[in-house]
Amino acid sequence: MSSLAITLGATVLCAFLGLLVAIGIWFACPGSADKIAIILLTLILMPAFIQVQSWIFFADAIAEVINGLMGTVFNFKGVFAVILTMAFASLPVSAGLTLVSLLSIPPEIQDMVRLDGPGQKAFLKIYMPYLQPALVVGSLFVFLVNINDYGITSVFGVNSYALELFSQFSAGMTVYEVFYNGLPLLAVCLAVLAVFSRYILKSDFSLGMTVGFNPFRESKLMILLAIVGLMITGLFILVPLGNLIYAASECTDIWGVLSDSFAEIFYGMLVSVLAAGVSSIPAMLFAGLFYRSKAGYWVLGLAAVPFMIPGPVLGLSLIRMWNTPLLSIVYRSSLMPVVALVAKYTFIEAIIFSVAMASLDRSLLDNIQVHWPGLVKSIICIAQLSGRKWLAAMLIVFALSMGEFGVTLLIMPPGYQTLTIKIYNYLHYGSSDVVAVLCLFMVFIISLVLIVLFKLLGGGKNG
Missing domain, CATH: 1.10.3720.10 (MetI-like)
Structure with a gap:
């Protein structure tokens, strides 16, 4: 159950962050948002341990500051570290699919929002139903990718179902017993995959997007959400590259x-x-x-x-x-x-x-x-x-x-x-x-x- 809870937590967080990132890019880069969406979707191929090591470096730097100011020791470990790292490692697919959906909103819907008033209520009532397939498909994908992972959890000292199965074999169980114990997790994955397959067949994620008008540019709340989304995008890019480059620069023999x-x-x-x-x-x-x-x-x-x-x-x-x-x-x-x-x-x-x-x-x-x-x-x-x-x-x-x-x-x-x-x-x-x-x-x-x-x-x- 702990693996299921951790993965669900990472999935929900990833969907929320992905929505904010998509809104931020939609506001800031309307002319090149379609290309950015494709780049985001391909970034899911980056190994998760890139985010793991980067966030460890980043958290250690923050911990030094906190310790210096408050004398409090902060360790980036446990369930929180796993959920945060999983969410950021899978963020590209959630943000990319949501951005594709934002760019594919029909022009008549954009005109409807413009007439009714471009506020957050219009976004929730009119735009969110169009974004729902992207959020659901992205969430199901994130769940399937992370539910069987034990690399991230092992680094942060958190036990997972997959790691427990390996421990059972090391403790003397046969392969057949381990496989039998893994059937519940396999059943969950296949059930989620079935929902994922049916949902994605009913959805239209076209890469040939037409960048439409953004009717929410006057909404202060939407602008605030876009700023937060751009800050999350900055963390996603700068935490891995900045921390890895800084740590690598200390290597005397690259x-x-x-x-x-x-x-x-x-x-x-x-x-x-x-x-x-x-x-x-x-x-x-x-x-x-x-x-x-x-x-x-x-x-x-x-x-x-x-x-x-x-x-x-x-x-x-x-x-x-x-x-x-x-x-x-x-x-x-x-x-x-x-x-x-x-x-x-x-x-x-x-x-x-x-x-x-x-x-x-x-x-x-x-x-x-x-x-x-x-x-x-x-x-x-x-x-x-x-x-x-x-x-x-x-x-x-x-x-x-x-x-x-x-x-x-x-x-x-x-x-x-x-x-x-x-x-x-x-x-x-x-x-x-x-x-x-x-x-x-x-x-x-x-x-x-x-x-x-x-x-x-x-x-x-x-x-």
Whole structure:
């Protein structure tokens, strides 16, 4: 129940902060808000530990000031620290979707508000119903992303359900017993995913937005909310970058830290590239079955199970499956993390591939089935038509794999570790300047992916 309460708290806080951030950007940057919305949505790929380390630095600096002024010791730990960090780590998706909805308000609604009087009551009664789908979808997404996470909670010394499952295995339980104990959490995740899928199918989040008129520019309360939203945006940007840059500047040998971590960087990138490429094969098959089969949603639901399973349960299940005489050659090799990442993130690529297929003209798909008979040939032809979206899907999985911790930690072969695992180890036992350097390098890698994704999405015009 504690994990559920923490995740719900982070979800509600994230939705509230996301609404304020969207309002702030809507007021301050009306001409470029559509591009900012896409940038926000892609920032969800930034690993959560970037926010973790940054807020620890920030809280420590504030604690020194408080201690100097009042003599009170303040420790940034516990449930509050977890909820705040989770909310800020997931803020881009909530703010991005809400901003998309704000920019997609029909012109006739804007005219109605202008005639009725642009006050906060008009915003609540007229605008909020249009923003509700974005807030609900964003909240459900934030819940699904964080409910199985135990990386953030472990850093702040808070127990979670996923971490408890891992402890049960360490205490002597079998994989089957741990999986059975994890079924309630899996059931909750699948139920939320079902609601998420149905809700998002009824919603229209178009990246081809038309920036409309803001009828609330004369409302003092809305201006105040916009100012607060811009302050939250500043915290979201400046706390990670400012604190990491400051901490990294205290490192006397930045190049030495990166060179010492070259093996982890190379191995992490190699595993992520392989995971993104290999995941595309089953994802294409799932997408093809989703389109051709009447039970398409059950097909995607099947692909979602590994993604929804708590990290320790998925990792232990893979160990039980692959640690056999027949499959031991893979289990003992450096490719085992690729297997885990493919199992977890095939669902992400399957969803994007399915959306790409659904966006194609129905008659074109029928012609493909006639002239390119067979599932494999049809998928190859569709991949050529939707190449940019399919490449974007693989880049997303690459970025997610670079930041993955929960599953890869359990199945990592001896003598190997990814950059993410090394950062988490240093979060517990290492020096802050080294952690900052490694986090900034991770930000650099993911930023390159985000730039390419932004170009693939048409820069906000041709998504």
